[in-house]
Amino acid sequence: xxxxxxxxxxxxxxxxxxxxxxxxxxxxxxxxxxxxxxxxxxxxxxxxxxxxxxxxxxxxxxxxxxxxxxxxxxxxxxxxxxxxxxxxxxxxxxxxxxxxxxxxxxxxxxxxxx
Numbered sequence: 001x002x003x004x005x006x007x008x009x010x011x012x013x014x015x016x017x018x019x020x021x022x023x024x025x026x027x028x029x030x031x032x033x034x035x036x037x038x039x040x041x042x043x044x045x046x047x048x049x050x051x052x053x054x055x056x057x058x059x060x061x062x063x064x065x066x067x068x069x070x071x072x073x074x075x076x077x078x079x080x081x082x083x084x085x086x087x088x089x090x091x092x093x094x095x096x097x098x099x100x101x102x103x104x105x106x107x108x109x110x111x112x113x114x
Contacts, residue, residue, distance in 0.1 A: 004090065007110045013098035014107070015078055018046045021088030050091055054084050072104065081107055 005028040061068035079094040
């Protein structure tokens with residue numbers, strides 16, 4: 001997904017983009033954002049926490065909920081969107097004052113084109 005970050009950063013509300021696919025981590029942060037988390041914690045979130053959350057929620061969703069499309073978390077300083085993709089996941093941080101559902105639709109559209 002080489003052009004994924006560039007395409008997602010065209011959405012003004014996007015702060016951060018990560019992909020973890022086939023064991024390869026790619027992290028991208030918009031320059032000049034306020035209240036950014038540390039890159040070291042982002043790394044471990046993407047390789048440990050987010051894959052685990054996606055696995056748990058997807059297993060539950062597959063029982064009798066029709067599967068999993070995405071996970072959305074509201075942290076104090078931003079929203080965190082995660083979507084499973086073939087052989088991994090994509091994670092996008094969204095500004096806290098964004099119209100989050102409209103932004104999620106845009107993010108899903110971009111990921112769907114990749």
